[in-house]
Structure formats: C-alpha cells, structure tokens
Amino acid sequence: MEEKPEHRTGYESPSWWYDIRGFFILKLAYRGSLWKQVSFFKKNMESNRGGAHLEAAIGSGTLFSMVLFALGHRRRAVKEIVGFDYADQMLQGALRRFGKDARIRLLAADVHKLPFADGSFQTANVANAIHCFSRIEEALSEIFRVLQPGGLLATNVLLNPRGLRVQRWLANRINRWGQKKGILYRTYEAEEFLTLVKQAGYLVVVDEIQGNGLFLVLKRPAS
C-alpha cells in the first residue's frame, strides 16, 4: 500500500503539543502506563554491552529522555546512541533536547530505508511507533538488517482495542482520529504481528500484553 502524504504531515504539529496529546493517547488508546514503557525500553538498553544503540522514530525525544534518566550511569556501557525520525518538527524537538549531548547522534531518516550499514547496532528501540509505519514488512526487515547478529529490538505494538465495551469504544474513536490525522497507520491483532516478526526472521524473546499494547523483545538470531 502506498504511504499517504498525511502520514508524514501528521507529525508536523509543534513537539510540545505532541507531548501533551501523547499523554492522553497513552492513557486512553494504549491503556498503558508511562513507567511500564520507560522500564521496558530501559531494560533493552541495559542489555547493551559496549555496542551502539538505535532509537528508531525517536519523535521529540520526551520518552527517550526519561529512559536515559532511568538508565542513569549504566548508559555509559552503551558506546554510541543514534536516533532518527522522518518528521522535521519531531526531530527539531529531539535536537533541542539532546543537541548538546555529544554521545547522541540525531538524523532524519525513513525507517523503510535506513542509512546504516548491516549489523551496526547491538540494541534498538521502537517506542510507540511501529504501528505508524506504512510498510511494516519493510520496516521490520530494515531494522533486522541494521541489528548485529544476536542484537535485540524492543517495541510496543498498538493492538486492536480490547477490554470493556466502553474502553474499546473510546480507544476505537481515538485510533480512527489518529488515522485521519496521519499519526497512526493501523492497529494489529497480537498473533498477526507475531507472525510478521517471525517471517522477518526474528526470534521472540519477550511477548507480553498490557492494556492495548503488545510488548515485544525480538532477537536477530546469532547466526
């Protein structure tokens, strides 16, 4: 399916507005907790032993700054951090936040065609973004390509709404609004997404549902 133009412009609101809006989306559409996200993505970075880390679709960097804060001094174990996003406004927000940090490199890139050599990263996070990618098979295989053998990808996937009727109704409304606005491409069934990651060659290390979110840690096989 062709990417619709609004799927990039949806992220062109100011990054401060994106952060406020994101909080409501987290509570009502994901039905998740901020702490769960921070600790989940932090844990993936803790597994990094002297390699490079990729923060894919970093957005304005708000969540990632919390992950780094929670990581504290253990961050020093990560040799290099690279973050990318394809939306200018988001990247500007991230640059304001991390621009002075010499150990974080930020660039504009589309996940479907990454400007990195094969096996560049030991760990990668895709936080709150994998369901925004319009060509999921390509995105999964690009991230697989740039992970080193044995490398880990942590991601959370927005599922088709679950839970009580009223919760499903509310999440469905927000998701439909997000799709119109161009900030959500689609939601998934858990099994469907697991099939996609296995087809892309990943091994599933962690597979856990919280609210409407599927939390996955995926491994590029060692050989």
Ligand SMILES: C[S@@+](CC[C@H](N)C(=O)[O-])C[C@H]1O[C@@H](n2cnc3c(N)ncnc32)[C@H](O)[C@@H]1O
């Ligand atoms: C909901 S935001 C999440 C941002 C950040 N990871 C967070 O958790 O706050 C989704 C991000 O994905 C980015 N994005 C969507 N499609 C992309 C693509 N094809 N390539 C790169 N970034 C993309 C958007 O620009 C946006 O910043």
